[in-house]
Amino acid sequence: MFDGLKDKLSGFREDVEESTEVEEEAPPEAEANAESGAVVEDDAATADAAAAETAETAEVEETAAADPDETGSDDEPSTFQRAKAFATGRIIIEEEDLEEPLWNLEMALLESDVEMSVAEQILDSVRESMLGESRKQVETTGELVESALHDALVDVIAVGQFDFEGRIAEAEKPVTIVFTGVNGVGKTTSIAKLSEWLADRGYSSVLANGDTYRAGANEQIREHADRLGRDLISHDQGGDPAAVIYDGVEYAEANDVDVVLGDTAGRLHTSDDLMAQLEKIDRVVDPDMTLFVDEAVAGQDAVNRAKEFDDAAAIDGAILTKADADSSGGAAISVAYVTGKPILFLGTGQGYDDITLFDPEELVESLLDEE
Ligand SMILES: Nc1nc2c(ncn2[C@@H]2O[C@H](COP(=O)(O)OP(=O)(O)OP(=O)(O)O)[C@@H](O)[C@H]2O)c(=O)[nH]1
Numbered sequence: 001m002f003d004g005l006k007d008k009l010s011g012f013r014e015d016v017e018e019s020t021e022v023e024e025e026a027p028p029e030a031e032a033n034a035e036s037g038a039v040v041e042d043d044a045a046t047a048d049a050a051a052a053e054t055a056e057t058a059e060v061e062e063t064a065a066a067d068p069d070e071t072g073s074d075d076e077p078s079t080f081q082r083a084k085a086f087a088t089g090r091i092i093i094e095e096e097d098l099e100e101p102l103w104n105l106e107m108a109l110l111e112s113d114v115e116m117s118v119a120e121q122i123l124d125s126v127r128e129s130m131l132g133e134s135r136k137q138v139e140t141t142g143e144l145v146e147s148a149l150h151d152a153l154v155d156v157i158a159v160g161q162f163d164f165e166g167r168i169a170e171a172e173k174p175v176t177i178v179f180t181g182v183n184g185v186g187k188t189t190s191i192a193k194l195s196e197w198l199a200d201r202g203y204s205s206v207l208a209n210g211d212t213y214r215a216g217a218n219e220q221i222r223e224h225a226d227r228l229g230r231d232l233i234s235h236d237q238g239g240d241p242a243a244v245i246y247d248g249v250e251y252a253e254a255n256d257v258d259v260v261l262g263d264t265a266g267r268l269h270t271s272d273d274l275m276a277q278l279e280k281i282d283r284v285v286d287p288d289m290t291l292f293v294d295e296a297v298a299g300q301d302a303v304n305r306a307k308e309f310d311d312a313a314a315i316d317g318a319i320l321t322k323a324d325a326d327s328s329g330g331a332a333i334s335v336a337y338v339t340g341k342p343i344l345f346l347g348t349g350q351g352y353d354d355i356t357l358f359d360p361e362e363l364v365e366s367l368l369d370e371e
């Protein structure tokens with residue numbers, strides 16, 4: 001899961017390590033400079049001015065910026081501060097050290113289908129935390145990179161997160177959840193999985209088939225219901241989805257069922273008739289939650305659709321399916337930031353147990369894990 005993205009993130013760490021390794025390799029000069037430069041010790045401006053005075057030195061500096069590998073043996077004044085910092089066990093990351101790695105990181109994120117505004121937000125916060133206060137005292141560049149990336153990623157991924165199970169526990173029963181999204185992304189399968197997930201936590205559920213549109217939809221969900229031993233409320237094809245889900249709620253009330261899981265037909269946010277059905281479900285049933293389902297493998301398309309659905313018929317959260325087949329991770333990173341609504345579950349396979357509560361912290365740790 002998300003292996004491509006994981007590789008690319010570790011590329012960023014390597015890039016920054018490479019572009020700062022000059023300073024790390026320069027301890028002897030560092031000491032020499034620190035001694036001879038004692039007078040200007042705490043004054044970066046003076047050190048820089050000294051550099052500007054000598055045209056030759058300035059030239060060396062430019063070369064240094066273009067190719068960090070060549071600066072190892074140079075002792076121009078501009079490295080004075082960094083070298084001194086190294087001697088005292090500090091690593092200073094300069095803007096220029098980050099320029100190329102950050103550019104590469106941006107390309108990597110975009111290639112991984114991370115949405116543009118999300119990639120920019122990640123870059124801004126990585127830049128800020130690496131050049132900001134935390135640059136003062138860190139053990140290694142790798143650790144600095146890791147903590148900057150960790151915080152930047154968690155900040156965008158965790159937007160809107162809430163405690164799903166807590167909300168189910170506290171809500172008045174029955175809790176009604178409606179699932180929506182385009183065709184074939186895994187809505188019906190996710191309902192079956194969630195029914196099992198809820199059962200594992202002590203909550204009973206009934207399935208209500210609001211997909212009265214597609215031929216064979218009743219048979220398909222019936223199969224899941226039978227396999228799982230759940231009750232299913234369904235009407236004939238062509239019936240009113242709002243009426244089916246309403247019946248599901250009534251059934252749950254009469255039978256003390258905790259949760260109603262309402263399926264709907266796949267639709268595009270632009271299909272007016274079908275979107276009007278969703279509005280009717282909202283009006284008639286007033287569900288506690290509407291969850292948008294899409295497939296992680298759809299990348300940017302999934303992100304765009306989440307936004308479009310949320311605009312057309314407010315969603316409360318998202319389920320990203322087929323994460324098991326997704327290497328890019330872009331949708332998982334972007335959906336919450338773009339919609340302001342959290343990803344609540346990841347679908348990770350075709351079995352009923354292949355559903356995982358989405359945990360931003362855990363996801364980021366696995367993305368940054370070096371193993
Ligand atoms: N690998 C993998 N396959 C999945 C996952 N979730 C669903 N699928 C598969 O995706 C296919 C479509 O799933 P459905 O649940 O029928 O999708 P749907 O959104 O209800 O489709 P429509 O009702 O036609 O709009 C099925 O073959 C599922 O087994 C998942 O997390 N991982």
Ligand SMILES: [Mg+2]
Nearest residue numbers: 187188189211
């Ligand atoms: Mg379906």
